[in-house]
Amino acid sequence: MNFELSDEIKSLKRGIREFIDNEVDPHAMLIEESNEIPASIMEKSKKMGLFALSVPEAYGGLGLSMVGKCAVLEELGRTHNGYTTVIGGHTGIGGVGIVEMGNEAQKRKYLPDMATGERIGAFALTEPSAGSHATNLKTTAVRKGDKYILNGSKHYITNAPIADIFTVMAVTDPTKGAKGITSFIVEKDFPGFQIGKIEKKMGLHGSQSSEVFFDDCEVPVENVLGEEGQGYVNALKILANGRAGMAARNLGSCDKLLEMSLDFAHMRIQFGKPIFEQQIIQHYLAEMALDTEALRAMTYRVAWMVDQQMNVIKEAAMVKLLGSETYNRVADKAVQIHGGIGYISEYPIERFYRDARITRIYEGTSEIQKNIIAAQMHRNYK
Numbered sequence: 001m002n003f004e005l006s007d008e009i010k011s012l013k014r015g016i017r018e019f020i021d022n023e024v025d026p027h028a029m030l031i032e033e034s035n036e037i038p039a040s041i042m043e044k045s046k047k048m049g050l051f052a053l054s055v056p057e058a059y060g061g062l063g064l065s066m067v068g069k070c071a072v073l074e075e076l077g078r079t080h081n082g083y084t085t086v087i088g089g090h091t092g093i094g095g096v097g098i099v100e101m102g103n104e105a106q107k108r109k110y111l112p113d114m115a116t117g118e119r120i121g122a123f124a125l126t127e128p129s130a131g132s133h134a135t136n137l138k139t140t141a142v143r144k145g146d147k148y149i150l151n152g153s154k155h156y157i158t159n160a161p162i163a164d165i166f167t168v169m170a171v172t173d174p175t176k177g178a179k180g181i182t183s184f185i186v187e188k189d190f191p192g193f194q195i196g197k198i199e200k201k202m203g204l205h206g207s208q209s210s211e212v213f214f215d216d217c218e219v220p221v222e223n224v225l226g227e228e229g230q231g232y233v234n235a236l237k238i239l240a241n242g243r244a245g246m247a248a249r250n251l252g253s254c255d256k257l258l259e260m261s262l263d264f265a266h267m268r269i270q271f272g273k274p275i276f277e278q279q280i281i282q283h284y285l286a287e288m289a290l291d292t293e294a295l296r297a298m299t300y301r302v303a304w305m306v307d308q309q310m311n312v313i314k315e316a317a318m319v320k321l322l323g324s325e326t327y328n329r330v331a332d333k334a335v336q337i338h339g340g341i342g343y344i345s346e347y348p349i350e351r352f353y354r355d356a357r358i359t360r361i362y363e364g365t366s367e368i369q370k371n372i373i374a375a376q377m378h379r380n381y382k
């Protein structure tokens with residue numbers, strides 16, 4: 001396994017580091033208060049190609065390998081997580097379904113505009129009765145002539161208020177269980193499609209989430225993604241593909257938290273000396289560094305496996321679990337090292353701490369990842 005990055009990726013990482021330091025971080029409090037990403041940041045992100053990470057070059061994208069994509073997402077994880085989630089949701093589960101399972105006509109229709117960020121992608125699976133129990137969908141799709149008619153709703157859909165293209169899972173044959181689910185590409189302007197209210201969340205401000213509703217929503221037959229009845233399998237593939245990317249974003253956040261904590265430990269004077277000289281603080285920092293490096297190793301190993309087109313169902317669940325739990329542990333220790341200032345919303349530690357919590361829930365809870373890992377172990381048991 002060779003994780004050495006190309007000169008092109010190294011250059012891109014340097015540009016992103018400069019961009020987030022000079023353009024994104026100074027607007028972090030504005031993002032928190034407004035729950036929106038400033039238009040200027042969005043436009044510069046588009047020009048830098050950050051919305052094109054997953055799109056092949058043939059359709060106007062950067063055509064990055066998963067290792068290269070993780071290198072970029074790691075860099076983005078160092079800044080405001082709401083901003084990072086807008087890009088991660090688009091380049092991850094919001095777009096990889098079309099990249100991986102779309103036919104040529106679908107790719108040519110949607111991917112060029114997604115690469116430029118002119119059209120934003122979202123992934124619509126979760127429903128009030130179908131979260132961890134992903135096969136318990138109530139949204140239905142009935143074929144009538146050259147269209148499918150969708151009825152139902154989804155909630156907690158990342159990017160929904162700003163998205164133009166949705167990968168939607170709906171039941172086409174309720175008698176077949178998981179094999180009766182089909183995936184569709186739904187445009188926001190299709191008749192019968194409506195965006196609900198924007199959710200008020202504990203964290204990830206700037207990354208807007210909302211309900212979406214289908215009221216006799218008309219979707220052309222040519223917008224079936226993959227084959228009818230393969231929607232659940234498609235959803236699993238899309239989620240597995242995105243898990244290394246999420247781990248990379250978590251890794252970047254851990255790196256940033258560790259750097260800030262190390263700086264603070266050397267700067268903060270208590271009892272006449274820097275708190276770094278206290279053994280417990282050294283132990284906290286050592287544990288944070290150990291967790292972070294373990295996450296780095298597994299993130300890039302899984303990314304490499306994806307690039308080799310290996311089966312990564314178990315490993316993707318592992319890295320998603322490790323990334324989520326590591327980020328939460330590192331964020332918790334960062335708050336403890338910073339003390340009172342780590343609990344004040346004017347400083348970034350508190351924001352990272354709130355943002356970390358959702359990683360153990362969305363795109364598959366930590367408990368579901370353990371179920372997947374155990375199921376794969378059982379399947380391979382001899």
